[in-house]
Amino acid sequence: MQPVFRFAPSPNGLLHLGHAYSALLNFDRARETGGRLLLRIEDIDATRCRPEFEAAIYEDLAWLGISWETPVRRQSEHLADYRAALDKLTALGLVYPAFESRAEIARLVAAREASGPWPRDPDGAPLYPGDAKSLSADERTRLIASGVPYALRLDMAAARHRVAGLSWNELGEGPGDERDIVPARPEAWGDVILARKETPTSYHLSVVVDDALQGVSEVVRGQDLFNATSVHRLLQLLLGLPEPVYRHHGLIRDGEGRKLSKSDRSTGLRELRAAGMTPAGIRQLVGLG
Ligand code: GLU
Secondary structure, three states, rough: OOOEEEEEEOOOOEEEEHHHHHHHHHHHHHHHHHOEEEEEEEEOOOOOOOOOHHHHHHHHHHHHHOOOOOOOHHHHHHHHHHHHOOOOOOOHHEEEEEOOOOOHHHHHHHHOOOOOOOOEEEOOOOOOOOOOOHHHHHHHHHHHHOOOOEEEEOOHHHHHHOOOOEEEEOOOOOOOOOOOEEOOHHHOOOOOEEOOOOOOHHHHHHHHHHHOOOOOOEEEEHHHHHHHHHHHHHHHHHHEEEOOOEEEEEOEEEOOEEEEEOOHHHHHHHHHOOOOOHHHHHHHHHHOO
16 A cells, blocks of 8 residues: 655744655655655644744645645545544543633642642643543532533543553564554543644644545654643544554754744745755755655
8 A cells, every 4th residue: 555644843933944854755655666755734822823834834844855745634624534533532421521721720730739739741731630521410500501611531530440451562662662562541631632622623633634545554743742642542442443654753852852843944944945945955964865
């Protein structure tokens, strides 16, 4: 079967060298394997995504010499697909509404930390500290009817209970140089958010739905998403979606060893190009020369 790759940037800023590396790796892999390269615009966060950043993505990738299939899938146009997946998880009894605001969550975490460390997810954010899972059906109905905003969370314990032997096939370099079959530990993320009132889906949910709908067979992306793969594998199993292989690549870092950020202009593709850098020069810079 023809392999399918995808590069999936969020249009919430301009692309930097790290994006160029990831996009070029996907492009090269697709060419080496006679595969297809898709581009997906991950624009579910309407507060941060902007059309001018999307336009810049197309321009910068084309400048790098990358070509991709059209039409491009723009996540904001496919909310019904994510809704259907959420409905499926809800029907399995794995989703519950949680009504705490971000400020309330921060207060709850602080209160719990007063009596010892509170667990954090692999990205360093505190796990959900609330007890919305134990609200009665009546109480939920009452709160929803009264218009209190809520997030829909995955009941991780119940979800984990349904799947045995969760793992993924890793072709790249994990943080511990892991390769081959990596055991998944989605419980490290706690009861992750699957949808919010203002954004009726989440990164985790939309990425697994799209990778499946688009037939992606090899996910090539940065090591910063290595641990998220645990959640993706769990959702794939719960939703009955196919399993891609994963190739997590090392991150391009700045002079101080920090991960690049969209706000640091010195490694932005626009700036490098304005300073006279060529696409071949970018390849060299990221070690693909
Ligand atoms: N949209 C994500 C990002 O820009 C990447 C998603 C993925 O490759 O799974 O970081």
